[in-house]
Amino acid sequence: MNLTKRLQTLAHKSGLKELPEQVRSRVERGLEQRIKLAITGLSRSGKTVFISTLAHHLLHADQGTSLPFFTPSAEGRILSVRDLSTEAETPFPLQSTLAGLQATPPHWPVSTEQLSEVRLAVKYRRPPGLGRALGEHSTLYIDLIDYPGEWLLDLPLLNLSFEQWCQQQQTLFADAPRVQVAEEFLELQRSIDWITPSSDEEQARLSRLFRDLLQQLREPPHSLSLMQPGRLLMPGDLDGSPLLYLFPMLVPLPENAEQAAPDSLYARLKDAFERYKDEVIRPFYENHFRHFDRQIVLVDCLKTLNQGEACFNDMQQALNGLLHSFQYGRNSLLRRLFRPRINRVLFAATKADHVTANQHHNLDRFLELMIQDARREMRFDGVSTSCMALASVRSTEAVQAKLDGQVLSCLRGYRKESDEEVALFPGEIPTELPRPEDWNDARFRFIDFAPRALPRTGLKPEHHIRLDQALEYLTGDLLK
Ligand SMILES: Nc1nc2c(ncn2[C@@H]2O[C@H](COP(=O)(O)OP(=O)(O)OP(=O)(O)O)[C@@H](O)[C@H]2O)c(=O)[nH]1
Ligand SMILES: [Mg+2]
Structure with missing residues (x-):
């Protein structure tokens, strides 16, 4: 017998015709x-x-x-x-x-x-x-x-020291297209004195430059995805917060790092990295x-x-x-x-x-x-x-077109950018992951469509x- 019925029987025994609505809904809510x-x-x-x-x-x-x-x-x-x-x-x-x-x-x-x-x-x-x-x-x-999925990209940071993270980022920024797009920022980093006193403003300015760089890498024609720290691009409620004054050193760590002043950029970034882990990454996973x-x-x-x-x-x-x-x-x-x-x-x-x-x-x-x-x-x-x-x-809707006597399955829709109506053969999805020699400019051309109401x-x-x-x-x- 279920709980509601058992209570109903009890109610009948106590002379009540029906289980009071309040009680019944509480039982149901419990389930x-x-x-x-x-x-x-x-x-x-x-x-x-x-x-x-x-x-x-x-x-x-x-x-x-x-x-x-x-x-x-x-x-x-x-x-x-x-x-x-x-x-x-x-x-x-x-x-x-x-x-x-x-x-x-x-x-x-x-x-x-x-x-x-x-x-x-x-x-x-x-x-x-x-x-x-x-x-x-x-x-x-x-x-x-x-x-945003970008927030999940930060999880591995919990296992890294600031220095280890910088090394990973240096490897990432040694390859195309990052190395070319980051050329100016890399040049700027080479000119920085990392161990003498610096200021909040300098730290904020450089982190904004790094954020702009990530933004550029995220947009076409690069359209990259692997971005850390994830909150720099997707700040959520941390927009403008000093917790985001963080960027990696993309040049080798200074040899005399242990002599760095407590308010040097190196010391500040090390500190910012730990705070980012404790006050940004952990709370997202915990809360x-x-x-x-x-x-x-x-x-x-x-x-x-x-x-x-x-x-x-x-x-x-x-x-x-x-x-x-x-x-x-x-x-x-x-x-x-x-x-x-x-x-x-x-x-x-x-x-x-x-x-x-x-x-x-x-x-x-x-x-x-x-x-x-x-x-x-x-x-x-x-x-x-x-x-x-x-x-x-x-x-889009399916349409059929004839080409050289062959019937092709095509799509009809409106282009996202211009709203112009198009009917096209969108191409096929490979059944294997492409190998380096499979990439050529003309192979994949999937276009974006405007929504249908x-x-x-x-x-x-x-x-x-x-x-x-x-x-x-x-x-x-x-x-x-
Ligand atoms: N044709 C088609 N396009 C879609 C569909 N869903 C999303 N899009 C395209 O993808 C774009 C992004 O969709 P959103 O839902 O805003 O994506 P998002 O992940 O919330 O994007 P962010 O908030 O910027 O991270 C849209 O502007 C459309 O161009 C779909 O079901 N069909
Ligand atoms: Mg969205």
């Missing part, structure tokens, strides 16, 4: 679950669009029209979904993002660099079976948390990451193919570095420090509407190959993982690609 679903990815990977559309489709999941592979919705068991985001400490800009995607003409959201949250309450009916013993209805509270239950990592594979070998290698290195945060074998730094609890991770290749449907499987496979080593480690550590290609807002109501499966499968993997087992 409700809350899940923290964190969404991350490197800059421009599609986090904001993903969270907004996922929430939008979920908020309409009771109509059962747009998520055929999300079992509770397809079975008509979602009774209602409410948006409780205003209760969150840092609410996600859900309404404004959706308004942009629903406008005429629709537009993509602006860049975001804060951690923020959508909070949803999903009231559902349990399927017939054992679970019903817990009551026919229940509520799953889902917190969708958006945070946020440790409480996440499941994680989605979004990856823009197509961008890396477009930008060429250096961008691809850098993104692969950054991704595998970022995934250290999910490898918590018994001796890992993470487990020792924070006891994380994420047990399921979905890797999603975003913007799958940039390629034709017959390429989606290749895109799944390509992402799998990019992260295969890290994924193996995670599985070993008991974290279940899955890879899939998806599109949050399907912005997202309807307010009357959502259909063709408005997205596989958002329902993502939801099923991440929450399906909890809605039983």
Whole structure:
């Protein structure tokens, strides 16, 4: 007999006809679950669009029209979904993002660099079976948390001294394209006296120059991903804080470093590095990451193919570095420090509407190959993982074209930059990771599209690609 029924029997015995509503709802609430679903990815990977559309489709999941592979919705068991985001400490800009995607003409959201949250309450009916013993209805509270993947790139710093970090950065900045782009900054560093007294202003000025350099490396044509310290580019609530007066020495450490004045640049940076670890990196893992239950990592594979070998290698290195945060074998730094609890991770290749449907499987496979080593480690550590290609807002439609008597699958959509309508053959996704000789200028040309308007109501499966499968993997087992 379930708890509610047992209490009901007790109530009858005490002469009450019904269990008071207050008591019943308290019992039911005791059986409700809350899940923290964190969404991350490197800059421009599609986090904001993903969270907004996922929430939008979920908020309409009771109509059962747009998520055929999300079992509770397809079975008509979602009774209602409410948006409780205003209760969150840092609410996600859900309404404004959706308004942009629903406008005429629709537009993509602006860049975001804060951690923020959508909070949803999903009231559902349990399927017939054992679970019903817990009551026919229940509520799953889902917190969708958006945070920049760049923050995860900082985790390895906890294991390094300032000097070790500088050595790593020197290696990184010895290669193209960093060494060329950083030429002026490197020259400036060579002229610095690191061990005589310096000032806050000088430290701040140089850290701003380093931030500008990272910004330049992040933008096309370089489009690099491996950026430390992560908060320099994605400061969140630390914008302007002296905690970000930090940059690596990209020249060899001075031989007489032990004679450095306490307020020399060398001593200041050493100190700033330790403070950054204690006051920026650790609090993020302690206050946020440790409480996440499941994680989605979004990856823009197509961008890396477009930008060429250096961008691809850098993104692969950054991704595998970022995934250290999910490898918590018994001796890992993470487990020792924070006891994380994420047990399921979905890797999603975003913007799958940039390629034709017959390429989606290749895109799944390509992402799998990019992260295969890290994924193996995670599985070993008991974290279940899955890879899939998806599109949050399907912005293209399939068309067929004839070329030399052959029928080609093509896409039609509007260019992101000019809004001009185009129909094109977008090309194929390789089924192996490209080798150095595979890179040539003309091989990959996936273009960016303007969004197709997202309807307010009357959502259909063709408005997205596989958002329902993502939801099923991440929450399906909890809605039983
Ligand atoms: N065609 C298509 N493009 C998408 C989709 N999702 C995102 N994009 C593109 O990717 C860009 C970035 O999307 P966002 O959701 O803002 O990415 P983000 O990860 O939040 O970016 P930051 O906040 O800058 O880190 C958009 O401006 C679109 O050009 C999608 O489902 N389909
Ligand atoms: Mg964003």
